[in-house]
Amino acid sequence: MQKNALERVSVVFALFDRNGDGHLQAEDFEIMADDVVAAAPRSSDGAKDAMRSAFERYWSTLVTELDTDRDGSITFEEFADCVLEPERFHDTVGEFAEALAALGDPDGDGLVERPVFLALMTAIGFEQDAIHALFDAFGPSESDQITVSTWVAGIKDYYSPTKTGIPGDQLVGGRA
Numbered sequence: 303m304q305k306n307a308l309e310r311v312s313v314v315f316a317l318f319d320r321n322g323d324g325h326l327q328a329e330d331f332e333i334m335a336d337d338v339v340a341a342a343p344r345s346s347d348g349a350k351d352a353m354r355s356a357f358e359r360y361w362s363t364l365v366t367e368l369d370t371d372r373d374g375s376i377t378f379e380e381f382a383d384c385v386l387e388p389e390r391f392h393d394t395v396g397e398f399a400e401a402l403a404a405l406g407d408p409d410g411d412g413l414v415e416r417p418v419f420l421a422l423m424t425a426i427g428f429e430q431d432a433i434h435a436l437f438d439a440f441g442p443s444e445s446d447q448i449t450v451s452t453w454v455a456g457i458k459d460y461y462s463p464t465k466t467g468i469p470g471d472q473l474v475g476g477r478a
């Protein structure tokens with residue numbers, strides 16, 4: 303069962319390696335934060351700041367908790383511990399999930415429209431078909447919206463080694 307969570311985080315690792323050198327560094331998270339915030343033009347400054355803070359915390363947790371060889375960059379083997387030892391990463395993923403989902407709800411009604419979801423997930427780097435498959439797996443309403451809390455739970459599940467057969471699996475495989 304752990305294999306699935308490792309496969310899921312391997313997708314994230316590849317997308318977060320913004321400068322493409324095979325490791326995660328502070329620079330990758332700065333680029334990622336800029337890209338994601340730029341995809342949320344209708345969101346408040348507060349929501350954008352929360353997203354930037356969540357990315358900064360994500361990085362600082364990686365470098366303080368998971369940088370086993372203390373070289374200031376994170377290999378995939380080091381990153382995999384976020385799944386293998388989830389208690390070290392739990393609160394960081396929670397803050398990240400809530401900041402991202404809040405960014406997807408600029409009008410604050412607790413619902414995320416498909417085009418906003420698509421824009422944010424595209425900014426992170428996921429493929430369009432996979433993003434639509436994920437949104438569909440979340441069970442959108444007739445007005446084609448999902449709840450913020452559904453998305454938050456989906457992100458937390460994505461990192462959980464005990465979760466299999468979840469909506470987030472739609473993001474694994476099938477990428478060109």
Ligand SMILES: [Ca+2]
Pocket residue numbers: 318319320321322323324325326327330
């Ligand atoms: Ca990198």
Ligand SMILES: [Ca+2]
Pocket residue numbers: 369370371372373374375376377380
């Ligand atoms: Ca390292």
